[in-house]
Amino acid sequence: GESVGLHLPTLSVQEGDNSIINCAYSNSASDYFIWYKQESGKGPQFIIDIRSNMDKRQGQRVTVLLNKTVKHLSLQIAATQPGDSAVYFCAEKLAGQNFVFGPGTRLSVLP
Amino acid sequence: NAGVMQNPRHLVRRRGQEARLRCSPMKGHSHVYWYRQLPEEGLKFMVYLQKENIIDESGMPKERFSAEFPKEGPSILRIQQVVRGDSAAYFCASSRSDSSYEQYFGPGTRLTVT
Numbered sequence: 001g002e003s004v005g006l007h008l009p010t011l012s013v014q015e016g017d018n019s020i021i022n023c024a025y026s027n028s029a030s031d032y033f034i035w036y037k038q039e040s041g042k043g044p045q046f047i048i049d050i051r052s053n054m055d056k057r058q059g060q061r062v063t064v065l066l067n068k069t070v071k072h073l074s075l076q077i078a079a080t081q082p083g084d085s086a087v088y089f090c091a092e093k094l095a096g097q098n099f100v101f102g103p104g105t106r107l108s109v110l111p
Numbered sequence: 112n113a114g115v116m117q118n119p120r121h122l123v124r125r126r127g128q129e130a131r132l133r134c135s136p137m138k139g140h141s142h143v144y145w146y147r148q149l150p151e152e153g154l155k156f157m158v159y160l161q162k163e164n165i166i167d168e169s170g171m172p173k174e175r176f177s178a179e180f181p182k183e184g185p186s187i188l189r190i191q192q193v194v195r196g197d198s199a200a201y202f203c204a205s206s207r208s209d210s211s212y213e214q215y216f217g218p219g220t221r222l223t224v225t
Contacts, residue, residue: 045216099144101153
């Protein structure tokens with residue numbers, strides 16, 4: 001289930017299940033979005049991106065959905081594995097090269 | 112092809128000292144971005160630089176913080192007269208050009224101010 005702790009919201013899923021991580025973005029003019037994965041003690045790692053002229057984009061085991069009407073972005077991870085445990089951030093590109101990151105969601109994969 | 116390099120990985124400074132954080136972008140990348148991350152929070156944009164130019168510093172505090180990306184050598188983020196509130200992880204990212212939005216991040220420098 002999903003819960004909001006003192007800091008990062010946490011999503012706990014069973015190994016093998018699908019995960020859905022959600023993100024609300026702020027600026028209706030944002031035209032590009034990225035999902036990053038950050039493991040403990042490491043820098044963010046690019047997962048998948050999507051431009052605002054698309055609603056859906058698929059990668060290997062991951063899918064990003066964009067709903068511009070409600071300014072909502074989601075990341076779906078199929079067949080979640082223990083190695084998927086990390087903090088996931090969405091980022092939106094504002095004017096120029098300025099990216100704004102969301103607060104992050106901690107994904108915890110249960111054996 | 113080495114990724115983005117940052118050093119030092121950990122830096123401890125006393126209040127009032129200066130902190131210098133270095134970032135070497137990926138080979139072929141001429142655009143560098145600095146971000147700051149507090150524990151359990153997202154990354155906050157600080158500054159975007161190209162070689163010898165600051166393009167966007169809208170996220171930089173007005174005082175004590177400066178950044179440069181010289182023609183030769185790494186990009187430097189300098190924090191003068193550090194205070195405890197500067198303690199954070201500072202990440203550098205690089206991209207190939209301003210039309211390439213995909214940013215590759217370094218491992219970060221964790222600054223602790225005592």
